[in-house]
Amino acid sequence: MRPIISATELANEMSGPRPPVLLDVRWQLHGPPLRAEYDSAHIPGAVFVDLDAELAGPPGSGGRHPLPDPADFGAVMRRAGVSRDIPVVVYDGGQSWAAARAWWLLRWTGHPQVRVLDGGLAAWTGPLSASTPDPQTGDFVPVPGSVPLLDADAAAELAGKGVLFDARAAERYRGDVEPIDRVGGHIPGAVSAPTTANTGPDGRFLPPEELTARFAGLGASVDSGDVGVYCGSGVSGAHEVLALEIAGIPAALYAGSWSEWSADASRPVATGPEPR
Secondary structure (H helix, E strand, C coil): CCCEECHHHHHHHHCCCCCCEEEECCCCCCCCCCHHHHHHCECCCCEECCHHHHCCCCCECCECCCCCCHHHHHHHHHHCCCCCCCCEEEECCCCCHHHHHHHHHHHHCCCCCEEEECCHHHHCCCCCECCCCCCCCCCCCCCCCCCCEECHHHHHHHHHHCEEEECCCHHHHHCCCCCCCCCCCECCCCEECCHHHHECCCCCECCHHHHHHHHHHCCCCCCCCCEEEECCCCCHHHHHHHHHHHCCCCCEEECCHHHHHCCCCCCCCECCCCCC
């Protein structure tokens, strides 16, 4: 199953015999929850999921968006109607960072049929609804570990022996600015690969062949060995893992990302445009 779905494909599946469960994961960094926007208009049948409260644990030593407790995550997904044998489609406002976080969590916890709406709600041309659905409780039980996950030590090792991408903006990678975390810079050995370059102006992902060429130019291919990604707090990094999946390149996510790494003053920090 492809990891993304177009708005036209989604409309066809919604009217078909096996419609997917829809999750609305609209979110903005440092902003208030977007529940009010969901209440105003969403794709019919979609259930709102709050990234900060339901797709992450409490911020702390594990970063700004540590992984949620699997049992808590499973309860949220079941309330949203998620079952193991029913496809799931997740979307956000259009950037697809939050949607990719939900996609990755469901994949990591073992759901076999999850896709992101390419271009998000901005790409949807069908009807919208202000009605809050009351889905039948699902049966999804998380089984963590279905896709690879990195901790800080594994990320450091991968930066030395494989390919570790830093999905943040280039100026944060270089250490020119750091508006959020304790210090700017990057994990020594990591390669700058801003996730914003994975999509076009409309927020849709670049074609697979263009993504393959982009990552090949950065040192990653199907045959390049282990590949990993981190970002600020494990959100935009999930988007890069999704882009790599579209390109046919399996990749692990360092969920704690820079917010966890930089909080530990004992860990080394590199600055400037080069990996080391």
